[in-house]
Amino acid sequence: MQRSGCIIAGLLFCVTAMARPVAVAPEHEDRYHSLLDELRCLVCQNQTIAESNADLAKDLRAEVRKMLHDGAADSEIIEFMVNRYGDFVLYRPPVRPRTLLLWFGPFVFLIIAFLVLARVLKKQQKVGNAPLTEDEQAKVDSILDRTEE
Amino acid sequence: MQVLHRPAMFRYFLPAILFSVLAGFLVVGLYKDPTAVSSPLVGKPVPQFSLPRLWDNEAMFSEREFPGEVSLLNVWATWCLACRQEHPVLSELSRQAVTIYGLNYKDDVSEARQYLTEHGDPYAASAVDKSGRVGIEWGVYGVPETFVIDKTGVIRHKHIGVLTQEDVEETLLPLIRKLQDEAA
16 A cells, blocks of 8 residues: 555656656745746636646746746846737736826726716706796796696 | 707717727727737847758758748648648748748657658758747747748748638738848
């Protein structure tokens, strides 16, 4: 029993060793995982390269591990990916002239919505407080009479 | 029935106008291919690399092959069905217009050789990227991909996915002719 456990552990070790040509050093573990969460897998576009099982994602994970091992900074690794795959590889698009609308558009719409809301409220308040003129009172009376009939 | 005067009309039609604008954007979005991501490599010199050649693995194939004439680099593999689909189109293109180089991506060398022997070899030379590492340098994320490279060795266009006869006639050939007329 114990022996078969040993064999299974050995096999598992082999499998993990094969899957990871360069292991992540323990001190790089946190950086490795946060980098993987930032990078989009271009094959299955709604997954990060941490989540994706695509071959390319595996290759890119290996590349990130290798670069970490070689002492690259996070910014260098991100730059490496952007230079090859474009901004689309980033889950958080950088602020650039062409992404201004993307970043600030929602706030612009929010401000417009507040302006409209303020105007509507102001108008309602004005109408609500003003007493009815004679003409208006007559109109109201006639409508009420009609509905009572 | 009261006739709507100007501000009231505006108020009634504004939502309709906003809706049409939004619908317009969404309709345009429907016809865009989300898998075709534009490459940052377009406009830049081909990346540096050195790989064994498919037919002679003693000799190397590098970025120095490209300058001098307009050429294509086609990334392909025998396991990629779409590549088989575009193979006749490439063969025809290689006969009539332009030098095509092949990048055999994460493939089995003997299978690649056998495939080209059976179906014809459109490539002036083929490089073997067994690990896919050079593919990363080229920003490859799905085979087939085809790059158009000008006389100075600068990437001018990237086509993602199967190359159809229509793509060749409407996009590639006009671009290739234009690049061939440029001074080296």
